[in-house]
Amino acid sequence: xxxxxxxxxxxxxxxxxxxxxxxxxxxxxxxxxxxxxxxxxxxxxxxxxxxxxxxxxxxxxxxxxxxxxxxxxxxxxxxxxxxxxxxxxxxxxxx
Numbered sequence: 875x876x877x878x879x880x881x882x883x884x885x886x887x888x889x890x891x892x893x894x895x896x897x898x899x900x901x902x903x904x905x906x907x908x909x910x911x912x913x914x915x916x917x918x919x920x921x922x923x924x925x926x927x928x929x930x931x932x933x934x935x936x937x938x939x940x941x942x943x944x945x946x947x948x949x950x951x952x953x954x955x956x957x958x959x960x961x962x963x964x965x966x967x968x969x
Contacts, residue, residue: 893923899938900925906937 893914900912905927915926925938948954948962 889923896923896925903938903940905929906939909939912938 896914900914904911908927908929910928912925912927914923916922917924942950944954944958945962948959
């Protein structure tokens with residue numbers, strides 16, 4: 875196989891892995907400065923994928939805040955669909 879082609883394939887695989895990792899972070903975190911949602915974007919300047927806040931912050935410039943899961947929200951008393959509440963109550967050993 876051509877050496878140049880092999881390098882391009884390896885670069886593509888690395889970009890795909892990085893994009894998958896960033897996508898997971900974008901789903902589970904928010905911007906720590908403005909509480910904005912995150913997305914994955916291509917940076918032509920850096921030639922790689924980066925996380926970006928809807929307000930334009932880059933997470934390198936701002937801390938990330940982990941989003942609360944459904945169970946955490948339920949424990950804090952946030953109203954939810956009864957089927958979800960029942961499932962959590964069963965797990966917790968309730969009714």
